[in-house]
Amino acid sequence: MASTFHRALFVSTALALLASASHGYAQALDEDDQVLPVVDDAGLPADDGSTLLPQLDVGAGAESSAGTNLITVTQDDLERNQPTDLQEVFSGEPAIAVGGAISGTQKIYVNGVDENNLAVTVDGSRQNNKVFHHNGTYLLDPALLKAVTVQPGVAPADAGPGALAGSMGFETVDAIDLLEPGRDFGGFVTGTYDTDSETYKTGLSLYGIKDGFEYLGYINYANGGNFTAGNGVEMVGTGTDLISGLGKVAYETVTGHRFELSHEQVRDDELRPYRANFYLNVGAEPVLRQYALDRQNTVFTYTTVAPAGLWDPKIVLAYSRTQVETPVYNRSTGDILAPAIGATSSFNGKIENRFAIDLGTITAGVDFFNDSAKLDYADAAFPEFPREHSSNVGAYAQARLDPTDRVRLSFGGRVDHHWFTGADDSDFTNAGVSANASAEYDLVPDFLTAKAGVSRVWAGVPLAENFIQNPAWDYGDGPLPVTSVNLTAGLEMRYEGWTVEAGVFQSDIENARSPAYGRSPYDPATTANRTFDMRSWGWELGVGYDWDAGFVRAKYADVSADVDGMPADSEIGRYLTTPLGGIIMVTAGYRFHDLGLTVGADAEFGLENSRTAIDTGDPDDVRLPLPSYEVFNAFVEYTPPKMENLTLRAEVRNIFNEAYTSRASYGQEFDGVVPHLEPGRTFRFNARLKF
Template identity: 30%
Template sequence: MKISRFMALCGVSYVAFASAGFAQEVYELDMINVSLVDEGQENVEATGGAVISEEDIEALSPQNVSELFARESAVTVAGGAGPAKRIYVFGMEQSNLAVTIDGAPQAGTSWHHTGSSVFDPAFLKSVEVEAGAAAADSGFAAAAGAVSYETVSAYDLLDEGDNIGGRASLSYGDNGQGVAGSLAGFGAYNGFDWLFMVSKQDGDNYETGDGDEVLGSAPAAGGILAKVGYEFDTHRIELNYAHDEDKEDRTVKMNLDLSAADRADATALEPMEVTRDTVSLKYTTTAPTDSWDPEVFLYVSQNDYWRPDYDLQSDTNGDMDLQEDQFGGKIENVFTLDAGSITAGVDFNEHDYSVDAYGDNGAGVRNLSTTQLGAYAQARLEFGRFDISTGARYDFHRFEDWNGERFSDSGASANATVSYKVVDGVELFAGASETWLGYNVGEYAYLHARTEPYYTDPDFETAKSRNVKVGLNADFGAFQGGVTYFKTRIEGLSDYTRVATTEYENGYLTNDGDYESEGYTLNAAYSWGTGRVGVNYTNVDVSHDGDDIDPGNSVFTPVGDTAALYVDQEFAEYNLKVGGTVEWAGSIDYPDSFEPQDAYTVVNAYAEWQPQTLSGTTLRLGVDNLFDETYYERSSYGNGELATAIYAPGRTISLTATLDF
């Protein structure tokens, strides 16, 4: 579909749904301020970022991260089984951003055949994507921005006036989606609040739009979320535990199809386990003052990837066990000023990595680690028509490789974003940052396929990034819109090369070349009392040392043109809500070793009904890929000479029942 055809579809959909909306009773809209800084708080949407709100998640009812980001053209998700799904922002893999879940930093992507992270969207309350110049308090090594996931709490789910409650949800979908369910209990009493929630998916392999079965694609995610809070005097303490897992028989290389290469392992299914566990403890005050608004945060986490029965043993390829352990925290305080706020603090992280390779390369267990200690400050200020967000941080970083060799260095990072209100409701903005990243460990799982002996380049250096963004945003109450130009350059990422040299016959860990992402994104949204419509469009060009990148690259990936259109409409008199999403990607040419990818348009729709006779019950009918399109998601591994893409599910119909009690 040409972009003109897509925009025409946007217009038709807007007229249809807007007409339906104005036919309903019109309620007064809450004014949404999309200024850069408002009362000391920064709004990432004001500078081209994205926010997936609680309302968005309710409308999407996502079963996986592909569905979670369906309405954001700036975020693409590579296809494959659940644990193979990789998240890209402006063509940059999520590991290049500072990623947190409830404030706890998440491990980067360990291997180019695994996904960005494993978590169940059933637990989510909201997601913020701050692309480009990230704030200093976003965390260490925010090369290309930050992604913040927030899970639900007891107060999010409790009805007003209640001190205890529960929620049960059960869904069934065809085309392999199978059964998924979650159960939550929560409450608040005498200073305590608590939430306990479990979820599980159990399905089969799905079929593409052409009816081809995708082996190893059965959904199998499960998780536990537990939160306890206690308030006394002017203090609050929160203890959180999160467990996410995916245990299922998978193809060894989950993100691509090896059938074309006629490999022995092309269709073999082997047991695979991916787990994530995080415990965090947070202290805050319930009576902040202008000079005292502290947060003390500690976390410990473990990520495991276990592939125990890979039949194709070889010199550099076999079974493997990956484990990452993190311990860290931060102490910060927010100072409130007449003009805004200043956040200042210190943070630290101890990160241990282990690779157990069972192949015949003699590697055995390889252990490596990093240590980080940093100090930061970020000011968010308003001066008349100007808003300013600026900050800096200084970090120390040490890397110890599997041979006991140590590398240490320190560096500074700085950022600044300024907006100017041209007229009421219209702001121009510009931002830039230079970020010191320390030693980039990257996809350390390559070590399982690197023959002993294997070394680190003595000249291994720290990495750094530069970001620039300029644009305009408009806010006229019911209408919001904006345009952003962005450019990100990252230098010095890791490269576990196998290129033999005189000194290193099996290759060595060294620094890669320069990666760059450049483009622009546009967005517009209109809401009325009972509904809303929105559209966004993104154009991204990525390169490596000035050359085009093919879709086999896992660090940056070609995206080209993408767009999304969404509509939601409520019919209050029928307790009914309907909506839909249109995802579009333009055709794109890849380097000679990969076939061009055709344009595709995918339509998803839903209807949600709350029967008056069944208090607290919500029934939802969803149809994904309504027209049974055969396609693979943009940013997926492409169709090449030795491997082909994993195609997305064909039409999938699901029914969900949710009971609040």
């Protein structure tokens, strides 16, 4: 059994060894008088025999893998859609379902799998957000984002540990992304108003570059009331009181070494339903209670912007933390017993190098994390202060090769050593191996490509949610490590602006830890180690046409999931999956360049899913089918040709005032549970002024 000191020593030693090796290799480069590549005025490499390799970040800054599906939300997508929450970030991508009508309760499901089973990062920092099942697992302000990349199912080894069903990486904006060409200083101010909830949002940013230094400051504040659903009913507890901020400083040497420090924080503090993600009260509990949800992320990154051959290092050190504070009430009297404060955190990092070889690249490195989850509940009669901890050190390598003009390969693996400490201070140690392989083959060059991927992932023992932890738990022989097997395959056709895609997928997760608190009739000796086996599978189809001034795209995903061989519901699938069924999304946009005018529209169709209407044998447990719904949105955006620093935007959401619940939201299959309906018809107005 390893102590905390031994874990820290193990992590520090591993990092020091790799850092020493990297430093030694850098000295060898200097001794051989090898220089960084020369770039021309456009920033492209000169013809000196060296190359700069393109990279598309996935998960923890890993490069995407050939042969697997990759979903990318680019900076252009974000600027066009102007999303206000995660549902709108992933608009047009039915394989990524976001449940929850308000930001603080939204959860992301990729191919039907909860994001807690993905390697999720922000600016390369691991996220550990499993705080409270009535909250979302991730609170983020889209105004701070530059891009999002999702690799469903098969993830590369360098995406990080715990990529049971893929990886997802969020990247925040940099000063260079916002500066106008030829300028070294800039800023902008934004204002948004939503008519349904009478919510206003304002943001201010300043940024610049000077003598190799970069800086960026961004603050965003939103405040508003409850929204009204399409049926005219006010959804109480859906008000907005959110503040978010982002700060970045960076320094880049003349030889290409880049050092960056960033801090991002989001806080949501407002009255919510007692169970924040649906309406249900027991006894004298109040209808609403205060939820204060705070998430922060601090990241230090070292890279080189001018890699040469075998020298392309990256170092990341990061700390992320999420906290929820809410009062607990006596069900008999309605009196406040005590506030409950749950917090999860992760100290994590990696050191790696990408080696450029004739056939492609090989990335190798080590990474680590030290995660914790705790609850502070100081009730005078029954105080509870449970804690769980986990640590992991991993070594990995991933090859990405192009052996021929028509074949692209990606394969790799990682070895992880994992320590887990339970709420009773019992310690358990495990180790495991993960591997992945994927390939693309051009059946018809520049026209038709076949792709497929497979992975087997070992992810150690995940932490229990804070508000579920029980200080009386008995872990016995210890929780079982969770593992998964993922399969993906597909075809992609491209021809003169047309794109047609089709794919199938399956993810099997074994021993997925799903503890229960342990109240009667449960036994605390078993609920700490309770596990399920989960399978998510389905298929997707997409077609689109892009031309210089516009695009139109349609995508369909059909996703099913079982837990222990039975159709999943949103309760038993908590932190694992949720019932989805068929979803269709259509998006279109057109730009009138001479007029400075952009118009666009999107639609979502949730098809009825009767797979949830199962007979449980309990007359008090009635299960309902998920109803169908249709939602349409449209916008118009104008940038005056003679005042290009000003952008005006108007949009209408839920045009036909549909009364519906988002397909991935909790509880809609249970009779007696009242889920949140989504906002009804609303007009949103936005202005952005750059200076």
